[in-house]
Amino acid sequence: MIVIIAYGNTLRRDDGAGVFLGGMLRGALKKNGREVNLIEVHQLTPELSIPIAEEGVSSVVFVDTRVAEEGKDNFDLRVTAVSTQGGRSGCGHHLDPASVMAYARVLYGKWPPAWLLTVPGVDFQHGEGFSAFTQQALSRLPHLLASLPREWPDKEGPVS
Amino acid sequence: MAQTIHIEPVTRIEGHAKITIELDDAGKVSDAKFHVVEFRGFEKFCEGRTYPEMPGITMRICGICPISHMIASAKACDAITGVRIPKAAEKLRRLINHAQYVQSHALSFFHLSAPDLLLGMESDPAARNVIGLIQANPDLARKAVRLRQFGQEIIRMLGTKSVHPPWAVPGGVRDGLKEENIEWIRKRLPEEMDTTELAIKLLLDSYGGFSREIEVYGNFPSLFVGLVTPEGGLEFYDGLLRVMDADGKLLEKGLANEKWRDIIAEAVEPWSYLKFPYFKPFGYRIGNGDIPGLYRVGPLARVNICDFAGTPKADRELRNFRRLGKEGKPVWSSFHTHYARLIEILFSLEKIGELIEDPAIMNGHLRSQAGVNNDMGVGIMEAPRGTLFHEYQVDETGVLKKVNLLVATGNNNLAMNKTILQIARSYMDGASITEGLCNRVEHGIRLYDPCLSCSTHAVGQMPMVLQLVDSKGNLVDQKVRG
Numbered sequence: 001m002i003v004i005i006a007y008g009n010t011l012r013r014d015d016g017a018g019v020f021l022g023g024m025l026r027g028a029l030k031k032n033g034r035e036v037n038l039i040e041v042h043q044l045t046p047e048l049s050i051p052i053a054e055e056g057v058s059s060v061v062f063v064d065t066r067v068a069e070e071g072k073d074n075f076d077l078r079v080t081a082v083s084t085q086g087g088r089s090g091c092g093h094h095l096d097p098a099s100v101m102a103y104a105r106v107l108y109g110k111w112p113p114a115w116l117l118t119v120p121g122v123d124f125q126h127g128e129g130f131s132a133f134t135q136q137a138l139s140r141l142p143h144l145l146a147s148l149p150r151e152w153p154d155k156e157g158p159v160s
Numbered sequence: 161m162a163q164t165i166h167i168e169p170v171t172r173i174e175g176h177a178k179i180t181i182e183l184d185d186a187g188k189v190s191d192a193k194f195h196v197v198e199f200r201g202f203e204k205f206c207e208g209r210t211y212p213e214m215p216g217i218t219m220r221i222c223g224i225c226p227i228s229h230m231i232a233s234a235k236a237c238d239a240i241t242g243v244r245i246p247k248a249a250e251k252l253r254r255l256i257n258h259a260q261y262v263q264s265h266a267l268s269f270f271h272l273s274a275p276d277l278l279l280g281m282e283s284d285p286a287a288r289n290v291i292g293l294i295q296a297n298p299d300l301a302r303k304a305v306r307l308r309q310f311g312q313e314i315i316r317m318l319g320t321k322s323v324h325p326p327w328a329v330p331g332g333v334r335d336g337l338k339e340e341n342i343e344w345i346r347k348r349l350p351e352e353m354d355t356t357e358l359a360i361k362l363l364l365d366s367y368g369g370f371s372r373e374i375e376v377y378g379n380f381p382s383l384f385v386g387l388v389t390p391e392g393g394l395e396f397y398d399g400l401l402r403v404m405d406a407d408g409k410l411l412e413k414g415l416a417n418e419k420w421r422d423i424i425a426e427a428v429e430p431w432s433y434l435k436f437p438y439f440k441p442f443g444y445r446i447g448n449g450d451i452p453g454l455y456r457v458g459p460l461a462r463v464n465i466c467d468f469a470g471t472p473k474a475d476r477e478l479r480n481f482r483r484l485g486k487e488g489k490p491v492w493s494s495f496h497t498h499y500a501r502l503i504e505i506l507f508s509l510e511k512i513g514e515l516i517e518d519p520a521i522m523n524g525h526l527r528s529q530a531g532v533n534n535d536m537g538v539g540i541m542e543a544p545r546g547t548l549f550h551e552y553q554v555d556e557t558g559v560l561k562k563v564n565l566l567v568a569t570g571n572n573n574l575a576m577n578k579t580i581l582q583i584a585r586s587y588m589d590g591a592s593i594t595e596g597l598c599n600r601v602e603h604g605i606r607l608y609d610p611c612l613s614c615s616t617h618a619v620g621q622m623p624m625v626l627q628l629v630d631s632k633g634n635l636v637d638q639k640v641r642g
Contacts, residue, residue: 011220042226046271047309099291106294107302126205 001056002029002153004038005048005100006063014121014134018064021077021119024141025063044095046103053108059153060114062097068120068133075120075133077144082114115153179601180431181584189588192581194573194605195432206563211237211537211554215328218550218565222611224267227260227315228543230328231397232550235539237330239418240554242533248523249332254397255515256318256327257541258508261396262352263311264544265459265501265508268609269359270304273498276603277366281373282596300362303355307505310352314512317341332527342516349513353473356505360477363498370495376586377604378494378579381406383439383455384464385424385571387542388414392467394474394507396542403439403455404465408490411441417540420549425453426566436573437566454578457546457571458608459500464490469503471510477503494579494607501609504544532558543568545609569610579604 006022008015019040026038039051044062052060062082068075084101095103097116105111119138123131130138149155184190202221209217215233219226231253238245245253275293283292294301318335319327327334367374383406387399392414400414403423412423427436427444438444438453445451455461464485469475481499485491491500515521532554539550546568553562583604587597 009220011217042220042222043224045267045308045312046305047312049305050309102291103294103301103305106291107298107305126201 001035001037001054001058003051003057003060004029004036004063005041005044005060005097006038007041007043008065009042011126011128013123013125013127014119014130015065015124016128017119017121017130017134017138020130021117021138021141022063024138025061025117028141028145044097044100046095046100048100049103049107052100052104052112053110057110057112059112060101061153062100062114062116064097064116064118065121065134066118067124068122073120075137077137077140078118078120079144079148080116080118082116084111084114113153113155179580179605181580181588183588189581189584192577192584193431194577194580203563203565207560209560210558211240211532211552211560212330212558214550214552214560214563215330216326221565224264224611225260225543225545227256227319228541228548229550231257232539232541232543232548234328234330235398235541236537236550236552237539239537239539240532240534240552240558241330241528241530243331243528243530245332245528246523246525247520248336249526249528250397251515251518251521252318252333252336252526253328255337255512255521256315257397258511258515259311259314259318261311261508261544262505262512263308263315264609265505266304266308266311268544268606269498269501269505270301270307272606272609273603274300274304276599277363277370277498281599281603300358303351303358307352307355310348314341314345317344329527331529334526336524336526337516337521345512345516349509353506353509356502356509357473360499360502360506363502372586373600373603374493374495376582377600378497378575378582378607379492380578380582381492382575382578383411383442383453384461384490385439385455385457386462386465386547387540388466389470390414393470394462394466394468394478394504396462396504396508398541401540401547402465404490406490406492408485408488411439418538420538420540424549424566426570432573434573435566435570437571438574451574454574455571456494456575457568458497459504459544460491460494460497461546462542463500463503469507471507471514473510474503474507477506494575494604497607532556545569545611546571567611569608572608572610576605576608576610579607 004022004026006019008018010016010019022038022040026036029036037051039048041048066078082097082101084105085098097114101111101114120133121131122133180193180195181189182191202218206214206217214237215230218229218233221229234253279292279296317337384404386402387395388402389395389399401412401417401420401423402410402414403412405411415423423440424437425440427438429436438451439455440453442453444453463478463481469478481491481496481503484496535554537552541548548568549564549566551564552560554560580601583600587600
């Protein structure tokens with residue numbers, strides 16, 4: 001079972017793209033016969049460690065929007081491995097993926113492979129719908145998945 | 161020469177903030193300011209939308225207290241339609257609100273504040289975070305996670321999603337509880353009650369080590385504002401506005417919600433997006449001195465202003481809490497907000513137990529239907545962080561002409577500034593900022609559990625001015641935005 005945790009504010013334009021991309025990723029993985037549990041949230045909180053620690057969870061994919069700046073970002077989807085050793089701060093109203101994984105590791109002794117998939121965002125104003133940059137990046141999900149090892153996200157491999 | 165020291169960002173609170181501590185010529189702290197610079201535009205954004213959309217829109221203001229906004233908004237919409245909602249709907253709204261208290265207060269106490277309380281305010285910053293806490297006391301951390309999950313799960317049962325459930329609507333709610341939901345809640349309640357009582361014991365046992373913090377973390381006379389039941393009991397969902405002064409005298413015993421503007425006005429300062437509400441009859445500022453209309457909302461205020469809680473365990477703790485006030489006065493120190501917060505979790509758990517055993521909650525009539533019958537609607541409720549006001553003006557078709565949101569963090573803005581000043585004056589040693597001072601200032605702010613993404617929602621009204629002023633009051637530099 002792959003747990004996808006997609007988060008963001010769906011009324012702040014590109015900030016909601018992570019939630020949208022989470023749905024796309026679930027569709028793509030299920031199409032390949034993978035079992036998926038999609039969790040959509042506004043932000044990351046400690047109790048998300050509970051579904052991560054459930055029996056049979058083989059990997060976790062956090063899906064979020066990243067703030068992209070021209071000249072500093074390639075405006076493409078990006079996958080990075082998530083540490084289970086705890087992240088920055090870790091005490092806010094929201095956590096980062098590494099802190100959620102640290103909860104699962106320390107409290108429940110579970111640390112399946114975890115990944116952060118991000119989509120670039122440039123418009124965080126009030127409203128729905130995505131900027132052209134973000135839409136273009138979203139359309140590249142099939143290309144990204146094709147470039148990843150076949151066993152991803154359950155097994156580690158070379159990723160962007 | 162006078163100096164200005166900036167601390168930013170304040171970690172472990174929602175949104176972003178900057179704090180300025182100003183020193184005089186002698187190197188003593190002369191003032192402290194809590195700047196809110198994050199910009200949200202929900203009030204303006206909502207104009208032109210229709211009022212039934214509001215519970216769904218305003219709950220997107222915040223990922224931690226969406227239920228509060230949903231309920232305050234639904235109540236304002238109820239007032240526009242002029243209907244009385246079905247009894248079962250009211251009970252269900254109360255149930256989801258109590259669940260929200262459990263999850264939100266659990267996050268504040270266990271995950272935000274407990275690292276400081278259990279690991280020490282001066283301890284290694286690398287360890288003084290929630291990871292340090294769960295490594296130091298994994299059993300408590302596991303219980304805390306389950307307590308928060310309990311609240312979230314009830315919200316999920318009623319609203320499908322734990323965040324932003326499209327559930328409360330004008331005139332009532334969309335769905336009710338199922339028998340299996342009640343069974344699940346009934347089974348889990350004792351465990352959550354035990355966790356809360358354990359946390360109270362741990363907190364009170366630690367009090368001996370925090371006597372100085374109790375003296376200087378927001379320990380000052382102020383007014384206290386919040387809702388109470390018509391009988392004067394602790395109330396989170398509905399009720400009357402009560403105002404108590406620092407000596408415990410009631411300035412307003414029970415004001416009707418729609419008269420809130422008679423007692424509360426909002427001031428604006430050029431250095432913050434967050435408004436500064438104050439008790440209108442006492443005024444905002446006399447010269448450069450104190451602000452007589454300064455009031456506090458939230459757990460400390462609520463347990464101060466109520467005559468009783470109305471449930472056995474919470475009333476037992478409330479009697480103990482009252483002993484912390486000096487000479488029979490209300491409890492002044494904001495440090496005791498931790499205790500008040502835990503009492504409120506206990507109260508909510510007891511109320512959840514009462515509500516699920518009430519057969520009326522299973523009645524299938526959940527929504528009253530009506531159109532626009534009033535051009536103005538006010539919805540006031542107690543969010544975990546304090547009193548939350550939603551006020552809408554609509555045209556005859558129900559399109560919003562004006563929206564005003566006064567959130568708990570805004571209500572506590574003056575008190576947070578005064579708390580920072582008090583802490584800085586007590587712990588500032590020389591002209592440098594130690595890790596300990598930083599953390600104490602942050603802890604002082606977190607006592608109010610501010611949610612800044614909720615609280616800055618005005619647009620196009622307040623310019624942002626950044627000023628550098630020397631000891632003689634001369635403006636050295638200024639930057640204006642907006």
